[in-house]
Amino acid sequence: MPEEIIIGAVLTQNTNWKNVSRAIENLKKALGENDILRKAEALSTEKLAELIRPAGFFNLKAKRLKALLAFLKAYDFDLNRLKSVPTDALRKSLLEVKGVGKETADSILLYALDKPVFVVDSYTKRLLKRLFNIDLQGYDEIKNLFESEYPPDLALYQELHGLIVEHAKRYCVKRPKCDECPLQENCYYASQLK
């Protein structure tokens, strides 16, 4: 659900999705499944922190989530209203919310608000470096590279990001499993091992 994606985008900072899921389950148990953004916004920061405890850094994340929820409140939590805002303006506004960085903003835009923006994460950086020997560190540099290579197609961007994450988790882990990797014949890093 887009509402859960929005909450998850904040909770996933510095933790894994399993812990985020447990935190979201706590929220759903306490607040029900409907109108969860509005109900979460009405909670005190302390209560919110208690519910999202499994996600770690819960006091900080509760503050960040409250800030994001306050932003959404200005749109009456109406995601369709948010979707009607031009992408660049919406991204700029999201980035002005305290605690919302570029990866968080772009995850919300791509997965909850149907905006074709490319999400850059540590997996993307790792794969670019190993597969193509492209060593870009700047978030926007990498985002612009992908967005200049691919047309702004929502389904394509969602699938591409999903595949990068899956590949990096399955094969291109910290100590890469090149022997099992289907991309090894086309990979710069693997070619250097021969």
Ligand code: SF4
């Ligand atoms: S061959 Fe190795 S380094 Fe290259 S993408 Fe696959 S796992 Fe990563």
